[in-house]
Amino acid sequence: MENESQDMKNLYYCTNCGKEVAEDTKKCPNCGAELDSFEEDEDKENTIVIRTYMNEFEAEIAKGALDEEGIPAFISKDDEGSMIPALDFSSGVKLHVFEKDINKADEIIKSLESAGDSETTSD
Numbered sequence: 001m002e003n004e005s006q007d008m009k010n011l012y013y014c015t016n017c018g019k020e021v022a023e024d025t026k027k028c029p030n031c032g033a034e035l036d037s038f039e040e041d042e043d044k045e046n047t048i049v050i051r052t053y054m055n056e057f058e059a060e061i062a063k064g065a066l067d068e069e070g071i072p073a074f075i076s077k078d079d080e081g082s083m084i085p086a087l088d089f090s091s092g093v094k095l096h097v098f099e100k101d102i103n104k105a106d107e108i109i110k111s112l113e114s115a116g117d118s119e120t121t122s123d
Contacts, residue, residue, distance in 0.1 A: 013047075013074055020076050046099045047074065051109060052092035059093040065112050071101045 012021050014028040014035060021028055025035055050073075053059040059075050066073040077093040097105040 018074055020074070047096040048099050048102055049094045050097050050102060050105050051095045053095065054092065056093050059095050062095055062109050062112060065108055066097065066105055069104070069108055071097060071105050071108070073097050073105070 012023050012025070013019065014021050014031060014033055017028060017031040017033065019028065019030040021030075021035065027034055051059075051062060053062070056075065056077060059077075063073045063075055074096040075093060076096060078091050095109075
């Protein structure tokens with residue numbers, strides 16, 4: 001799990017559209033949905049970066065595999081609002097899962113990665 005220690009910060013997401021939002025946001029800037037309070041709560045789940053990809057396409061494939069297994073996943077990237085897509089190469093595209101799902105998600109992604117490796121080596 002690459003860069004796990006530096007990426008283990010609390011991230012907040014819109015419950016309607018899944019986009020990352022600031023902690024003190026009351027209304028999602030992306031979809032306009034009203035957001036619940038982000039009070040510290042012992043039931044609150046944290047997200048963890050499970051992988052960092054070089055491009056959004058790879059991250060979307062992994063997210064899709066997790067979604068198929070019922071594991072909520074979120075993608076975050078810093079490309080200056082799509083104005084500078086090359087930033088994906090330097091900062092990467094991060095795939096987040098909830099802490100409680102980390103082990104199952106890791107197994108799924110590893111099987112996805114090993115399937116990709118076997119396809120490229122069979123030529």
